[in-house]
Amino acid sequence: MSNEQENVVNSPQVENGEDGDFVDPWNVVGKSDSGVDYDKLIKRFGSSKIEDDLLDRFEKITGKQPHHFLKRGIFFSHRDMHRILNDVEANKPFYLYTGRGPSSSSMHIGHLIPFIFCKWLQDVFDVPLVIQMTDDEKTLWKDLSVEEAMKLCYENVKDIIAIGFDVNKTFIFSNFEYMGQAPEYYRNVIRIQKCVTFNQVKGIFGFGDSDIIGKIAFPAIQAAPCLSTTFPAIFGEKKISCLIPCAIDQDPYFRMTRDVAPRLGFPKPALIHSTFFPALQGAKTKMSASDPNSTIYLTDTPKQLKNKINKHAFSGGQPSVEEHRKLGGNCEVDISFKYLTFFLEDDAKIEQIRKDYSSGALLTGELKKILIDTLTPIIQQHQERRAKITNEELKLFMTPRKLF
Numbered sequence: 001m002s003n004e005q006e007n008v009v010n011s012p013q014v015e016n017g018e019d020g021d022f023v024d025p026w027n028v029v030g031k032s033d034s035g036v037d038y039d040k041l042i043k044r045f046g047s048s049k050i051e052d053d054l055l056d057r058f059e060k061i062t063g064k065q066p067h068h069f070l071k072r073g074i075f076f077s078h079r080d081m082h083r084i085l086n087d088v089e090a091n092k093p094f095y096l097y098t099g100r101g102p103s104s105s106s107m108h109i110g111h112l113i114p115f116i117f118c119k120w121l122q123d124v125f126d127v128p129l130v131i132q133m134t135d136d137e138k139t140l141w142k143d144l145s146v147e148e149a150m151k152l153c154y155e156n157v158k159d160i161i162a163i164g165f166d167v168n169k170t171f172i173f174s175n176f177e178y179m180g181q182a183p184e185y186y187r188n189v190i191r192i193q194k195c196v197t198f199n200q201v202k203g204i205f206g207f208g209d210s211d212i213i214g215k216i217a218f219p220a221i222q223a224a225p226c227l228s229t230t231f232p233a234i235f236g237e238k239k240i241s242c243l244i245p246c247a248i249d250q251d252p253y254f255r256m257t258r259d260v261a262p263r264l265g266f267p268k269p270a271l272i273h274s275t276f277f278p279a280l281q282g283a284k285t286k287m288s289a290s291d292p293n294s295t296i297y298l299t300d301t302p303k304q305l306k307n308k309i310n311k312h313a314f315s316g317g318q319p320s321v322e323e324h325r326k327l328g329g330n331c332e333v334d335i336s337f338k339y340l341t342f343f344l345e346d347d348a349k350i351e352q353i354r355k356d357y358s359s360g361a362l363l364t365g366e367l368k369k370i371l372i373d374t375l376t377p378i379i380q381q382h383q384e385r386r387a388k389i390t391n392e393e394l395k396l397f398m399t400p401r402k403l404f
């Protein structure tokens with residue numbers, strides 16, 4: 001049992017918090033230039049901070065260095081990670097579950113983060129991964145028809161496959177498609193819906209009386225993949241644990257699920273939460289696919305990438321070179337530096353850049369160039385891999401089947 005105090009029902013006012021940060025599954029706004037106060041968020045949500053002892057256990061059990069996302073606090077919070085590691089030690093199986101709401105045809109670099117981490121977890125633990133594409137959610141929340149959302153879904157699936165998932169261990173499903181293929185899925189949705197009242201979803205998600213009923217019912221659909229019997233082709237009737245890597249704004253869904261799962265005879269889903277990927281303009285908001293100026297798309301050309309960073313990336317540097325040399329830059333708010341902590345794996349290099357920028361030895365233009373040189377090959381390789389994905393491959397990933 002975990003000893004965390006779970007806030008199953010959080011009113012939107014509580015989520016808003018007295019510090020002025022706002023976080024729910026649809027909006028993220030921090031008050032300070034350095035972004036959301038994540039320690040406060042952990043307290044408010046009732047999750048646990050990822051401490052060194054957890055990282056030590058990770059390393060001991062897997063024999064691998066923790067991923068740089070873990071070492072740098074990009075994945076910073078969890079629920080029941082120790083229980084998952086206990087399972088690993090006891091040779092008990094678990095699976096990974098994550099997802100993506102396809103709201104734009106092009107994904108952005110921030111969307112890569114949970115998937116890159118999932119791939120690492122999949123490789124390290126050698127476990128199955130299920131990826132839910134919530135084309136239904138985006139139809140309900142955005143100005144999108146069912147057909148449009150389905151189209152975006154397949155485009156996004158290609159981007160996800162291009163990240164390099166092992167086809168033998170990964171099932172990617174569209175809600176619109178899979179709901180009709182597996183009656184077990186719908187049955188689990190109904191089992192969950194039977195456990196949660198309107199009052200509860202109002203409290204957790206802030207729904208109101210004039211919200212469409214699709215929104216009110218949707219949380220059960222995002223919850224159902226936490227129950228392994230939603231995937232009979234993979235797990236048969238076995239009730240096994242699941243671990244969900246996600247950005248922390250998705251936590252409300254799973255707080256609800258953790259309340260419901262034991263009542264249905266399933267283990268509570270475990271979670272590992274990431275921080276948000278900040279917008280180019282600064283860490284007050286997260287990168288959003290619907291705002292081109294704040295966003296680096298996976299489809300951007302090297303020229304677009306360079307221009308966007310040079311023009312829009314919020315700088316923690318000083319107004320003049322003279323002042324910068326004297327006072328140094330502020331890595332806490334500098335977006336180029338922040339992005340490097342996500343995408344530049346070399347710890348020694350990051351530390352050198354931090355030192356040089358803070359002292360003023362490194363100028364903003366030079367820092368931006370390092371970021372451009374780091375991101376350009378990552379995006380280009382992604383585009384090359386994506387272009388090679390065939391329809392057969394896409395179909396295979398999306399076919400319910402036994403995973404090894």
Ligand code: TRP
Pocket residue numbers: 097098099100101132133134137222244245246247250
């Ligand atoms: N709601 C998520 C989004 O809008 C998509 C999603 C579905 C998801 N299931 C998930 C995200 C599980 C993380 C984990 O992007």
